[in-house]
Amino acid sequence: MTFAIGSRCVGGSNPVYIVAEACDNHLGDFGRAMEMARQAKLAGADSVKFQHHLPDEEMLPDVPMSANFNMPLYQFLKRYALTLDRHRQLKDYCETIGIHYLCTPFSWRAAQELAELGVEAYKIGSGELTDLPTLERIASFGKPMIVSTGMSTWEEIDRTYTMLREMGVPLALMNCVSEYPARYEDVNVGVIPVMIAKYPDVVIGHSDHTPDLFTSFAEVALGAKIIEKHVILDKRQPGPDQAVSIDMAELAQLVDGIRKIEASSGTVKQVHRHEEGIRRWATRSLVATRPITGGETILDHMIWSKRPGTGIPSSRRAEVIGRRAARDIPTDRLLAWEDIEG
Numbered sequence: 001m002t003f004a005i006g007s008r009c010v011g012g013s014n015p016v017y018i019v020a021e022a023c024d025n026h027l028g029d030f031g032r033a034m035e036m037a038r039q040a041k042l043a044g045a046d047s048v049k050f051q052h053h054l055p056d057e058e059m060l061p062d063v064p065m066s067a068n069f070n071m072p073l074y075q076f077l078k079r080y081a082l083t084l085d086r087h088r089q090l091k092d093y094c095e096t097i098g099i100h101y102l103c104t105p106f107s108w109r110a111a112q113e114l115a116e117l118g119v120e121a122y123k124i125g126s127g128e129l130t131d132l133p134t135l136e137r138i139a140s141f142g143k144p145m146i147v148s149t150g151m152s153t154w155e156e157i158d159r160t161y162t163m164l165r166e167m168g169v170p171l172a173l174m175n176c177v178s179e180y181p182a183r184y185e186d187v188n189v190g191v192i193p194v195m196i197a198k199y200p201d202v203v204i205g206h207s208d209h210t211p212d213l214f215t216s217f218a219e220v221a222l223g224a225k226i227i228e229k230h231v232i233l234d235k236r237q238p239g240p241d242q243a244v245s246i247d248m249a250e251l252a253q254l255v256d257g258i259r260k261i262e263a264s265s266g267t268v269k270q271v272h273r274h275e276e277g278i279r280r281w282a283t284r285s286l287v288a289t290r291p292i293t294g295g296e297t298i299l300d301h302m303i304w305s306k307r308p309g310t311g312i313p314s315s316r317r318a319e320v321i322g323r324r325a326a327r328d329i330p331t332d333r334l335l336a337w338e339d340i341e342g
Helices: 030-043 073-080 084-097 108-117 132-139 154-166 191-198 214-221 248-263 273-282 314-320
Strands: 002-005 008-011 017-023 047-052 100-105 122-124 145-148 171-176 203-208 226-230 285-288 303-306
Touching: 008 017, 017 030, 017 248, 030 047, 030 084, 030 248, 047 084, 047 108, 084 100, 084 108, 100 108, 100 122, 108 132, 122 132, 132 145, 132 154, 145 154, 145 226, 154 171, 171 191, 171 226, 191 203, 203 214, 214 226, 214 248, 226 248, 285 314, 303 314
Parallel strands: 017 047, 017 226, 047 100, 122 145, 145 171, 171 203, 203 226
Antiparallel strands: 002 008, 285 303
16 A cells, blocks of 8 residues: 655655654744754655644633643643644745645644645544544545554544545554653554554554654564654753654654664575675685695594685585595695595
């Protein structure tokens, strides 16, 4: 399964698609949001993702407080959410600098407004996985949907997967743990190959809420084709996503590490060209442990293995023992087949 986001093909044998999740770490500052996009591009990410919040469309004012921040989310979003016009400007800026603009809508109205911006794909948060009415409407746009699966059961994932596949929407499912930050014991990186086997006709990725890079690397090694990671310009800045965000230097390390993992993930076992020179000196050949006279029968104690590997391979020692020397062989000389009779 593959699909395109702009000119970039996602899934299959294509490089891992790396999403820098800017979320609301801009704190409503448009200049900061632009700088996040710029630095994500410089770090090598494929896309930078923001969030489109219309607080009154997505939640009640008295929604319970989350433990990961000390301000009610409704108040936070009222204060810091970017306007649609700012999102339009961000999208234009991302196109100018050459990085994909992605955005998560947290309501049907927000999804409609993003459609008006011409977004190329929709990222769906874990909290919306079970909101089938809204997902069905978003799927009607025909754009790829990248859906996180945090705090959900297999039954719930199956239900959403079935509906969206029946609608024919290009789909990615993201392994995710909705903890801020996620406990390593709860991440379960082994879920990736399970999802690949269970949902072979969609792209499988990982949305990471740990405060470092290790689980993202593990998920890539296990087959994840999308990695989403929260980013922030300054890790000292407070905010609801601060505890799970990496800075831009770490994002560059993430991108570099993923590309190196991809480069090293082949299945071929052979003597590689750059190994050949080392192989010549590092492997073992047969040498005489004492002088051997021409015509003398070569016995077990007369030969052993030493480097380099340019003589008779030590693995063929049994073929030499019991045969006669064709000529004198001094101590510590590599044996050659010409030294052996017959």
